[in-house]
Amino acid sequence: MLRDIEGKPHEDILKVSSKSSAASVADAIADRVENGMRVEIQAAGAGAVNQAVKAIAIARGFLAPVGIRIACIPSFADIVIDGEYRTAIRFDIESAPT
Numbered sequence: 001m002l003r004d005i006e007g008k009p010h011e012d013i014l015k016v017s018s019k020s021s022a023a024s025v026a027d028a029i030a031d032r033v034e035n036g037m038r039v040e041i042q043a044a045g046a047g048a049v050n051q052a053v054k055a056i057a058i059a060r061g062f063l064a065p066v067g068i069r070i071a072c073i074p075s076f077a078d079i080v081i082d083g084e085y086r087t088a089i090r091f092d093i094e095s096a097p098t
Contacts, residue, residue, distance in 0.1 A: 012040070013040045013041070013042045013090075014028055014029070014039065014040065014041045014042070015041075015042050015043075016041055016042065016043045016048050016051050016052040016055065017043075017045075017047075017048050017051070018045060018046075018047025018048050018050070018051060019051075020048070020051045020052075020055070021051075022051050022054035022055040022058055023055075023058060025041070025051065025052065025055035025059075026054075026055040026056070026057075026058035026059040026061075026062060027059075027062070029041070029055060029056065029059035029070075029093060030059045030062040030063050033059070033063060033068060033070055033093065033094070033095055034063070034066070034068065036095075038092065038093070038094045039091075039092075039093040039094070040090060040091070040092055040093075041055070041056070041090065041091040041093065042077060042079070042088050042089070042090050042091075043088060043089050043091075044079065044081065044086050044087070044088040044089075049089050052089070052091060056070070056072050056091060056093065059093075067098060068095055068098075069095065069096040069097070069098050070093055070094065070095060070096055071093070071094060071095075071096035072091050072092070072093050073091070073092045073093075074089055074090070074091050074092075075089070075090050075092070076088070076089065076090070077089070077090040
C-alpha cells in the first residue's frame, strides 16, 4: 500500500505509473471533475510523470467541449514505497473559471 511520510494511506489519490494508460487516467480525471470533485494524481519516476501529464492534457480535451476548464497545481510529495523513501510529483486538479 502506498503511504505518505506520516504513514497515512492514500486511497483517494489516483496513482499513475509508467505503464498507466494516459487515456484511462484522463477519463477518470474528467469524470471526477464533471462531478465537481477535486482530483489528486501522484506519480513517482519520469515515466509515470510523463503519463500523468499526458493524461491531464487529454482530460482537458475531453472537458473542453462541455465548457469545463481545468487548472493543475504540481507539488512534491514524500512517499514510502516498499519501505523506501521516495519523492513523487503530485498534481492537484480542479475546475477553473472560464
